[in-house]
Amino acid sequence: MAKVKTRFAPSPTGFMHLGGLRTALYAYLYAKHNGGDFVLRIEDTDKERFVEGALEVIYSSLNESGLKYDEGPDVGGNYGPYVQSERKEIYAKYAKELVELGGAYYCFCSKERLESLTDENGNRKYDKLCLKLSKEEVEQKIKNGEPYVIRQNIPTEGTSSYEDLIYGTIEVDYNDLEDNVLIKSDGMPTYNFANVIDDHLMGITHVIRGTEYLSSTPKYNLMYDAFGWERPVYIHLPTIMKDATRKLSKRYGDANFDDFINKGYLKQAIINYVALLGWCPKNNQEKMTLAEMVDLFDLTGISKSPSIFDDVKLRWLNGEYLKEMSDEEFLEVATPFFEKSAVYGKYDIKKIAKLIKSRVEILSEIPEKVDFIANCATIDNNLYENQKQKTSIELAKVVIPACIEKLKDIEDFSNSSLFENLAVVATELEIKSKQLFWILRIALTGMLVTPGGATEIAEILGKEECLNRLNNALSNL
């Protein structure tokens, strides 16, 4: 069997939608699992949709996700160019050939005539009028400079059938298909034509794309057959839904790779989660590196039914990736988010990062999780009243001054030293250290729950700030 070759063929829209990223990922995984090649091809024949900088978005999203392509516009290869707008002559040549083979024909119908074919329901189907033109008539019209398009010649009756590796046998009545335009009046091909020519010329063995192409694939097969080319194997992927009724679509700007990065998701968590949108490995593993995915990928794990984008699961997965990072790695990814917080420039974010690493799921939660350190809330004295912890305002009146006295003398303001010294204070006061730390935390932060214990926070605040806060707390009692 020929070496497996798959491709990802995005249109440069200016962002990498997660649905597109999933297609790219599965095409990559399928190729790599089978020792094959993965190709990037840019489908930019629709000039109206051109967006400045869009190619860079594609390159960088794929690179960041680790989806290294073997051939593509920026890496080269033997079957280029890999940008469709640079392949106009190639399409022209094959379109002409397809006309000669009877698979396509020139159409000179005006816009007005085409509009007149619209039925009462707003549907329009071309009536093959120009198919009746003789070869001479066509040549004459072209010579006269009449504008034309080239249309595919679809049989008017019969059923086409092909096998999809996920959805099984797909049958479509030719009558439901249209004589679509293959070459536009400006000489540019449409997707319908270019995808076939390119997939063939680039040696693509397996075409992996969304189910929206399931019913138009018979049109492409007609072309493969007319040219006498081998059809590729088809693998159509289930739709990704935002919820039970809505598709995760490009229109909801919230489903783009870059947006997720900016919101504080890690690229490895995103790519891992995207892998699970429609696929489950045999061993049910959920957290996987890209290399593990390559190893585990198999088509039997791909579901036919739509998958629903689960924000909670993505957050969980992201949190898992954060937890397993080293403190240095976490600090590096977290720093841009610390910059947006009130602690930045005031306290040692290295220490704070350690404190919250296992307590955030996405990095954008950092400011809300750490701002309490910088902004001590005015203390609600009732917080000291806690039956379960056996604390009270009365006890706070004893504990806080004792802590102040002790802290004044402590040179080593590290968590462990503070912990030891204050535990001694608790013993002296004949209370449990748990009671002391409960009160201390409230006095230092004004909060009942915080990430990290009282002494961890005290270490971050430093001696001077701790004493200030405790004195304030005391005078507030």
Ligand code: GLU
């Ligand atoms: N350019 C098409 C798209 O962005 C690619 C479809 C395909 O993979 O054939 O949807």
